[in-house]
Amino acid sequence: MMTLRSDTDWDFYWADVHWVHETFDHVYLQEHQRINHFRNHYELTRKDLLVKNLKRMIKHIHRSHGPTESALFNFLSTSYVLPAEHALFQEEFKRNPGGVWIMKPVGKAQGKGIFLINRMSQVSGWKVKGGRRVRQDDGEGPEAYIVQRYIENPYLIGGKKFDIRAYVLVTSYYPLVIYIHRNGFCRFSSTQFSMQSKDIGNMYIHATNVSIQKTAPNYAPTRGCKWLLRNLKQHLCSKHGQESVDALFTEMEALVVRSLMSVQKVMINDKHCFEVYGYDILIDKNLKPWLLEVNASPSLTAETQFDYDLKHQVLQDMFDVIDLERRHAGKPPRTRVGGFDLVYNDGPVKHERTSSYASYLGCYHPIPRAPRTKRRFGERSGPTAGNVLQTSRPPATPLTSSTASLTIESLSNLGSTVSLNGRQ
Ligand SMILES: Nc1ncnc2c1ncn2[C@@H]1O[C@H](COP(=O)(O)OP(=O)(O)O)[C@@H](O)[C@H]1O
């Protein structure tokens, strides 16, 4: 156990967002100190602010570049912030009666507080009850929600819905510097997809968060509910050919870049800060990617060796990019660091092609590393860098990596990989 001489006696701080909101403005950091959040990350990661910032960007691009360019930013399903935009939502609902919408509390995660609606009275009912009443800066009020058009035609595999978790590292907003990790995963629902009205309330069908799926009666803990992004890419290639899949993955990268461009102006840039975001993306039947939300604190907990390895790799690559030892200080950002590819450095980055794929997302093949010394999965690791590193508690029950390997052939099992806690 290390004793800190003060609140700021560290080189690297894996802070939770509350520390950032409450303390960051009151500390003076030295040149070399690094912290894992930007001050107002919530402009991107709170659901209502994401909606607001994207709408503003679309208006701006529409005015300056016209409708074709602004249409490129239409990757968030139509959304309204409640209660503020209730009247606008009501008008939209009347234009397409019977459509299905999803209600999400703006500041929650893991599928908490989410439900689907297909009648206006369900919103009114929610409004009357005030949702859950919460304390706000200006007094007590209803908990803010967004209502978002539900994507009724998700791409299904084995009849089941899934969404994608991709890891995105931003090292600076001015200039905007974005890395995307090649590795990521898909989270499957455990229940066959259905849009029948009787199933509207069944969140095991509609919400793919692991925290929800884990409680489904037919959830198999040893198999979990995940695929590696690589498995998805292979599967889609076998169904649709490489060209369409390349277009899809390139579009996903573009979606990430455009979402970050949309908040660049409002973000408080700070040379001490970087951030690893967990992007939740859904693909529809037409192979169009939709952004569901961006998480500031993607879960780093793991319940299997396989999952541990995946997240460990993302973190290790993150440390390599942020370069605490300052080996690359003063040099231009590197275009590839482990599984992270630089996709934007104050402008799109052109990579030398070493693969037939146009996008490296989902092309992750880990380079075998020398075996780590005796420490096994489940044992607590020491700080990786600096004096302070707060990580999630390691899982209690290690599974062998063989239970975690996944092939397209095991599709009927819908994944044999991991099950996780946290914001998934
Ligand atoms: N617009 C949508 N259309 C279809 N499914 C959605 C939509 N929004 C969310 N979902 C489903 O609900 C889950 C939770 O939504 P998300 O926005 O990620 O909130 P949370 O913070 O609770 O994870 C997603 O993983 C996805 O399965």
Ligand SMILES: [Mg+2]
């Ligand atoms: Mg989510």
